[in-house]
Amino acid sequence: MxxxxxxxxxxxxxxxxxxxxxxxxxxxxxxxxxxxxxxxxxxxxxxxxxxxxxxxxxxxxxxxxxxxxxxxxxxxxxxxxxxxxxxxxxxxxxxxxNPRLRVGAAIAEVLRVHERTQRGKEERDRVNELLGLVGLSADFASRYPHELSGGQRxxxxxxxxxxxxxxxxxxxxxxxxxxxxxxxxxxxxxxxxxxxxxxxxxxxxxxxxxxxxxxxxxxxxxxxxxxxxxxxxxxADAALHPYTQALHAAVPLPDPELEASRESRPVPGELPDPANPPPGCRFHTRCPLAEDVCRRDDPPLVRLGTDHDVACHVVAREHGVCTDDLTAGGHPNQPDDPSERAEHP
Amino acid sequence: MSDIAQASSAPVGAVPSRRPRLTRLWQTKSGLAGTIIVSVAIILAVLAALGLTPYGPTAQDPTVRFQSPTAAYPLGTDQFGRDVLSRIMSGLVSSLLVAVSSVAIAASIGTLVGLVAGFFGEWIDRTIMRINDVFFAFPAILLALAIVSALGSGWRNTALAIGIVFIPLFVRVARGPVLALREVDYIQAARVLGFSRSRILLRHLLPNLGSAVIVQVALALSWAIITESSLSFLGLGTQPPMPSLGLMVSDGRNLVGQGAWLLIAPSAAIVIVVVGLNLLGDGLRDVLDPKDDR
Structure with a gap:
């Protein structure tokens, strides 16, 4: 698709x-x-x-x-x-x-532009049908956006x-x-x-x-x-990349006692300047597992499970996959040399 | 003004905070004062246009030359015995006629050009705005003078000249909000939904420029009246015997020894109308503030 x-x-x-x-x-x-x-x-x-x-x-x-x-x-x-x-x-x-268009007119406009319906009754019926599809009653068609709640909008x-x-x-x-x-x-x-x-x-x-x-x-x-x-x-439940694990740790648990007892592992440091990303693995500045190779080489996405790809040198090695060969050859999806990028503006 | 319709046709109780905007205009001091002054000026002009002046604006009566203001002649008479009030009323007609037509030209062309510049951006925007700057660099009256000299005098050419001079104002006023609106989600949504550029421009951007342009129209009308009077004063605007406020000031200046009212009355009329339009513009700006536009 x-x-x-x-x-x-x-x-x-x-x-x-x-x-x-x-x-x-x-x-x-x-x-x-x-x-x-x-x-x-x-x-x-x-x-x-x-x-x-x-x-x-x-x-x-x-x-x-x-x-x-x-x-x-x-x-x-x-x-x-x-x-x-x-x-x-x-x-x-x-x-x-658009604050100046009624809900019905805003939907009908799309139908007209794409000639999805004939004007008149067919158009009104389709507008009502679409409103029904998203769980709104037909009388919303005559409302203005400012009369609606965020969820309704x-x-x-x-x-x-x-x-x-x-x-x-x-x-x-x-x-x-x-x-x-x-x-x-x-x-x-x-x-x-x-x-x-x-x-x-x-x-x-x-x-x-x-x-x-x-x-x-x-x-x-x-x-x-x-x-x-x-x-x-x-x-969601068996994350391998240290960044994903840190994101999980940031999701609060519904049970307050469990939440209080949980080991807190926030991602340390700030997001680096995206205009000037760190060399090697971009996460190494904040990563608890970072090694020398991470500061040097950009890790490629490697398949470590069923349909499950991870871009991390350390995790890949733990799973018995060596990322060195892939980076040395220059993974097609992961240009790792900054000078190489300059040639493709 | 779609907003008035919008507020009044909304279901009762849905938007308790929204009052029809004209009512809110009259609740500001400047809005109320401006509305009253401008309405009186328009009523006087309409009466004059219908021939309902106290005396004929060009009717001469040698027996009453240089009359001071009296009950019969509230603003006195001039060197030919013509009633100054009647002439001011007729002068308002040509002033307002020129002002309204010139601002109509400037607002329609300028808004469209600004809309295009802001929406398409890049080189189209840069080209339009540089040309705009060139127009801006000329003093308005100088440019108007040049255009009138080229086209010839008469109220139509005066209106056209002032209209051309004021186009850059509206280009600026329309372009700014378009630059901001272009990045707004509902304009982006219109692009994703595959709406044509002209539809986005005319149906989604133009109506949302309304308040900025309306305020500018009120202010431009006052400047147009000043410019028209100046051109007439210099003999390049409305031509005698058609009465004009600028011409009356010009004549009054020479006759100020015989009757100060001949200079004061038309000058005051210009000032009052201009102040009235400025107050109205201020009031409109307060009421149509984009901050409570949603």
Whole structure:
């Protein structure tokens, strides 16, 4: 359904004239009907990845295949099919709806642009049907966004995205602006929509706890790269990468006594400057397991379990996989020499 | 003003804090004062346009030359015995006519150009804004003078000249909010949803520029009246015998020894209308503050 291959996206840094690689060699696949979660701290490139998939930004290099078509480098004019295939649900439901358009008009506009229905009764019926699909009654059609709660607005945002009848929904932190009780409602709504409409999701979040309730597979990003990717049960419950483990430690436990007795292992230090990432493994400045090799070589993603890939020298060695051969040969997905990057602006 | 419709057609009780905006305008001092002054000026102009002045604006009566203000002639008479009040009322007609048409030209063209510059950005934006800066570099009156000299005088050409001079103001005013709005989620959402550029520009960006442009319209109207009066004063605007405030000031200046009111009355009329429009603009800005735009 969706395949990213060595995707990179650089933004020029005005003060230095250098490029900031927000997404730096990301590769993953999403099967039809699957839910892939992407988690990571702010600034790790997960939202940029979302924007690349719906082509709000064009990737600097690499390839993004969606439903058999290439996205990277294609002109905006030739992307009509993309708009009907992939849609984005935004993080902030208060900013993602035009304040001057009634809910019904906002949804009907999408139907008109994509000629999904005839004007008139068919259009009104479809608007009501879409509202019903996201759990809103038909009288919401005549409301303005400012009359709606955050959760209701997010439902409208989802209804608009569904109006084009997409196959893939990219959800860019759709829960982070919502109350916890409302978050659960939206997660349940998304689960139901996937079953009813056969949708595929890329679900972006900074909350590992919420992602495990929804996703089939989880990718963990750090400074523009994927450090661990695999089935949710493994990434969520048997994480191998030290960064993923640290993220788990940051999720509070529901039981206060258990939470109090738990050994606290916060990630030490600050996120390094993404415009000037550390050499070798990008996580080595904050990693409890860091060794010399980590300061020198960028670890490639290696398969350490069923469909479970991890980018870490130390963990790979513990699993009997030697990463040296891979880095020496230059893994195609992981350009490890900074001077090599300068040649591909 | 879609906002008025928006607030009043919303279900009762849904938005208790929202009052129709015009009511809020009248609750600010400057808004109320501005509305009253501008309304009076418009009423006087409309009466004059309908021929309902106390005397004919060009009717001469040699028996009453240089009359001081009296009950019969509230603002006195001039060297031909014409009623100054009637002439000021007629002068308001041409002043407002020129001001409204010129600002209509400037606002429609300038807003569209600013919209395009802000939305497309990059070289389109840079080119438009540099040309804009060139226009800005000329003093408004100088540029207007040049255009009127090229086109010839008369109220239509005056309106066109002032309109062209004021275009850059609206380009600036429209471009700023567009730059900010372009990155707003609902505009990004419109792009992801595959809306065409013209649809995003006209249906999603333009309506959200309303408040900034409306405030600018009120202020530009006052500047247009000053510019029109200045051009008429210099003999390049409205031509005699059509009455004009600028022409009356020009005439009054020569006759100030015979009757100070001949200079004071039209000058005061200009000042009052300009102040009124500025107060109205201030009031509108307070009411239409983008901060409570949602």
């Amino acid at each position: 969706l395949r990213l291959t060595d995707v990179r996206k650089g933004f020029p840094v005005r003060s230095t004239g250098e490029e900031l690689w927000a997404v730096d060699g990301v590769s993953f696949e999403v099967e039809r009907g699957e839910i892939l979660g992407i988690v990571g701290e702010s600034g790790c490139g997960k939202s940029t990845t979302a924007k690349l998939i719906v082509r709000l930004e064009d990737a600097s290099s690499g390839s993004i295949h969606l439903a058999g078509n290439e996205l990277v480098g294609v002109s905006d004019r030739d992307l009509g099919w993309l708009r009907r295939t992939a849609q984005l649900v935004f993080q902030d439901p208060y900013a993602s709806l 997010q439902r409208v945002g989802i209804a608009r995205a569904l109006a084009v009848e997409p196959e893939l929904l990219v959800l860019d932190e759709p829960l982070s602006a919502l109350d916890v009780s409302v978050q659960a409602e939206i997660v349940n709504l998304l689960k139901r929509l996937r079953t009813e409409l056969g949708l595929t999701y890329v679900f972006i979040s900074h909350d590992l706890g919420m992602v495990r309730h929804l996703c089939d597979r989880i990718a963990v990003m750090y400074l523009g790269q994927i450090v661990e990717i695999g089935p949710w049960s493994q990434v």
